[in-house]
Amino acid sequence: MDDRMETVVAGVALKNPVITASGTFGAGREYGELIDLDRLGAVTVKGVSCEPWKGNPAPRIAETQSGMLNSIGLQNPGVEHFIEYDLPFLRQHDTKIIVNICGHTLAQYCAVAERLADCDVDMLELNISCPNVEEGGLAFGTDPHVVERVVRAVRHYVGQPLAVKLSPEVADIKEIARAAVSGGADVLSLINTLRGMKIDIHRRRPVLASKTGGYSGPGIMPVALRMVYEVCRAVDVPVIGMGGIATFEDALEFIMAGAAAVAVGTANFHNPYATVEIIEGIRGYMEENNIASLDRIRGIID
Amino acid sequence: MNTYYKAAIRNQKELMPGIWKMELEAPEIAHSARPGQFIQMYPPDERNLLARPISLAAIHGESVEVVYRVVGKGTEQFPRLRDNDTVQLMGPLGDGFTLPEAGERSVIIGGGLGIPPLLELSKRIPGEAEVFLGYADAPFMDGDFRGHGRKVHVASQTGNGGFRGTVLELVETIAPLADRVYACGPRQMLQAVAEWAERQGIPVQVSMEERMACGIGACLGCAVKIQKPGEKDWQYLRVCRDGPVFSGREVVWNG
Ligand SMILES: Cc1cc2nc3c(=O)[nH]c(=O)nc-3n(C[C@H](O)[C@H](O)[C@H](O)COP(=O)(O)OP(=O)(O)OC[C@H]3O[C@@H](n4cnc5c(N)ncnc54)[C@H](O)[C@@H]3O)c2cc1C
Ligand SMILES: Cc1cc2nc3c(=O)[nH]c(=O)nc-3n(C[C@H](O)[C@H](O)[C@H](O)COP(=O)(O)O)c2cc1C
Ligand code: FES
Numbered sequence: 001m002d003d004r005m006e007t008v009v010a011g012v013a014l015k016n017p018v019i020t021a022s023g024t025f026g027a028g029r030e031y032g033e034l035i036d037l038d039r040l041g042a043v044t045v046k047g048v049s050c051e052p053w054k055g056n057p058a059p060r061i062a063e064t065q066s067g068m069l070n071s072i073g074l075q076n077p078g079v080e081h082f083i084e085y086d087l088p089f090l091r092q093h094d095t096k097i098i099v100n101i102c103g104h105t106l107a108q109y110c111a112v113a114e115r116l117a118d119c120d121v122d123m124l125e126l127n128i129s130c131p132n133v134e135e136g137g138l139a140f141g142t143d144p145h146v147v148e149r150v151v152r153a154v155r156h157y158v159g160q161p162l163a164v165k166l167s168p169e170v171a172d173i174k175e176i177a178r179a180a181v182s183g184g185a186d187v188l189s190l191i192n193t194l195r196g197m198k199i200d201i202h203r204r205r206p207v208l209a210s211k212t213g214g215y216s217g218p219g220i221m222p223v224a225l226r227m228v229y230e231v232c233r234a235v236d237v238p239v240i241g242m243g244g245i246a247t248f249e250d251a252l253e254f255i256m257a258g259a260a261a262v263a264v265g266t267a268n269f270h271n272p273y274a275t276v277e278i279i280e281g282i283r284g285y286m287e288e289n290n291i292a293s294l295d296r297i298r299g300i301i302d
Numbered sequence: 303m304n305t306y307y308k309a310a311i312r313n314q315k316e317l318m319p320g321i322w323k324m325e326l327e328a329p330e331i332a333h334s335a336r337p338g339q340f341i342q343m344y345p346p347d348e349r350n351l352l353a354r355p356i357s358l359a360a361i362h363g364e365s366v367e368v369v370y371r372v373v374g375k376g377t378e379q380f381p382r383l384r385d386n387d388t389v390q391l392m393g394p395l396g397d398g399f400t401l402p403e404a405g406e407r408s409v410i411i412g413g414g415l416g417i418p419p420l421l422e423l424s425k426r427i428p429g430e431a432e433v434f435l436g437y438a439d440a441p442f443m444d445g446d447f448r449g450h451g452r453k454v455h456v457a458s459q460t461g462n463g464g465f466r467g468t469v470l471e472l473v474e475t476i477a478p479l480a481d482r483v484y485a486c487g488p489r490q491m492l493q494a495v496a497e498w499a500e501r502q503g504i505p506v507q508v509s510m511e512e513r514m515a516c517g518i519g520a521c522l523g524c525a526v527k528i529q530k531p532g533e534k535d536w537q538y539l540r541v542c543r544d545g546p547v548f549s550g551r552e553v554v555w556n557g
Contacts, residue, residue, distance in 0.1 A: 023522075025520055026520035026521070026522075030519045030520040033303070034304060054537065055538050056525075060524075061352070061524070063350065063352045065349070067351065075538055266351065268516065268520075269515045269517075269521065270351045
């Protein structure tokens with residue numbers, strides 16, 4: 001019965017289309033105490049860089065209307081720690097592993113990709129929203145020429161299917177999507193967070209120590225859905241859709257907009273069983289409506 | 303073992319204007335919880351996405367007690383809950399206090415809403431413990447500490463309840479003998495207590511606060527700067543998983 005939910009993304013067979021969004025689920029260890037990780041289509045781990053990154057000062061979290069802001073700053077203990085400590089843990093589970101990678105320079109991106117090339121990892125996800133220190137701190141992901149160049153360079157070192165994760169903070173998401181695909185992306189995932197801000201009027205200062213942070217959660221879903229829809233129509237590679245998904249209905253909207261699979265992030269904080277409930281909900285919807293395969297509804301919105 | 307479920311509310315009452323106590327029927331939490339641990343309480347209004355971290359003030363056989371201050375959009379929803387209403391919880395979370403060795407004397411120092419998280423600790427310390435409580439104005443819960451036979455000293459900004467001044471000024475005045483110090487309260491107070499304990503050469507455990515999203519260690523939202531002995535540099539640890547209790551000596555207070 002599970003078969004009808006099977007979703008193949010760039011040759012990687014997921015038992016269902018529900019994935020965790022990078023940075024919201026660690027490497028699965030903590031949520032694995034509450035839910036059975038074997039139920040998930042895939043786990044996307046927190047961004048991994050070649051050297052450990054310390055991250056930003058606290059407060060790093062602010063609740064907002066319909067969502068939240070985070071300014072974690074890609075804190076992570078580095079790729080060696082990931083390989084030694086997290087990868088063996090995840091491998092004990094019957095789920096696919098997607099490793100989100102980050103870097104401040106092109107060389108750093110290439111180094112992580114190369115280090116992971118021989119590892120037992122199912123897919124890499126290149127986070128191109130990282131500040132690019134070589135070009136004045138602007139994210140790699142905002143200029144189509146830079147995107148294409150970065151993806152092509154990293155592609156050379158990658159041993160697995162490569163997903164490129166797009167930032168929504170661009171003038172034309174379709175243009176960036178096409179640039180990533182022509183650079184060699186096998187999959188696109190979107191969207192990353194939108195930059196936002198919250199001010200504590202009593203203290204008269206921003207809640208986040210970094211002043212601004214990434215906005216995620218239900219509030220961004222209409223934007224994310226529109227972008228996934230546009231990108232699915234602009235390129236031929238599979239798309240992992242995300243941004244505010246909290247229920248199976250939300251997930252189905254993304255699939256109908258054309259997403260091959262979906263990722264669930266902020267919803268895990270509100271309900272640690274969100275992923276499992278979404279999987280059950282999709283299954284129920286398929287049974288009720290006699291849908292034999294998700295392909296029957298995928299991208300039906302024209 | 304961490305659990306996520308709805309617990310029924312019992313005996314909610316207002317201890318002081320804006321400060322409430324409620325009992326939560328939560329056997330799974332009560333059975334495994336230790337003093338110093340906390341729970342995530344989800345505001346009933348689904349529009350508040352994030353849970354509120356609240357410490358366990360007391361752990362009974364089948365239930366736990368929390369004491370909270372109404373601060374903002376999330377905590378203001380809790381007083382409306384009536385007996386038998388349920389609230390979504392996750393917990394117990396974090397690492398609690400380490401109890402003293404037999405024969406050691408403890409000093410417990412609490413400030414404001416940092417006082418309730420020390421109550422269960424005070425009950426469970428097998429040996430001698432002296433309790434110092436600091437308030438803005440009128441004291442609350444001091445009777446609960448006296449109730450299990452502790453000697454309690456009260457300080458407040460207004461002099462209400464005895465000593466006028468900070469709780470640390472009171473500690474310095476009385477100069478208790480201690481092998482271990484436990485503290486919970488505003489960050490400034492914790493820093494002052496940690497520095498005092500350091501000067502006395504007494505190990506101190508402090509319970510820290512930070513804004514949280516997941517509450518279980520997955521998102522790295524609740525960072526606190528910690529420098530472990532023997533390590534060259536500080537690192538950000540997670541209040542929710544690596545804490546909330548840390549050695550006062552290891553916290554990097556400035557910066
Ligand atoms: C480990 C731990 C234990 C705590 N124990 C207690 C307790 O026993 N009793 C008690 O009254 N309070 C306790 N607090 C503080 C309590 O979590 C906050 O007062 C509460 O989250 C405020 O929520 P709000 O919706 O009313 O405020 P809002 O300002 O509307 O909250 C907005 C967001 O900021 C967060 N936030 C605001 N203040 C704090 C804070 N001081 N610490 C962490 N997050 C905050 C909220 O959780 C929420 O996500 C504890 C905090 C931590 C980290
Ligand atoms: C706390 C937090 C940390 C995140 N860390 C990363 C990260 O390391 N790498 C990345 O590509 N995206 C990261 N993201 C973005 C999410 O993966 C996701 O793209 C975004 O939050 C939108 O989905 P959501 O609304 O379901 O959370 C993070 C998001 C949050 C909330
Ligand atoms: S709140 Fe997510 S790691 Fe502590």
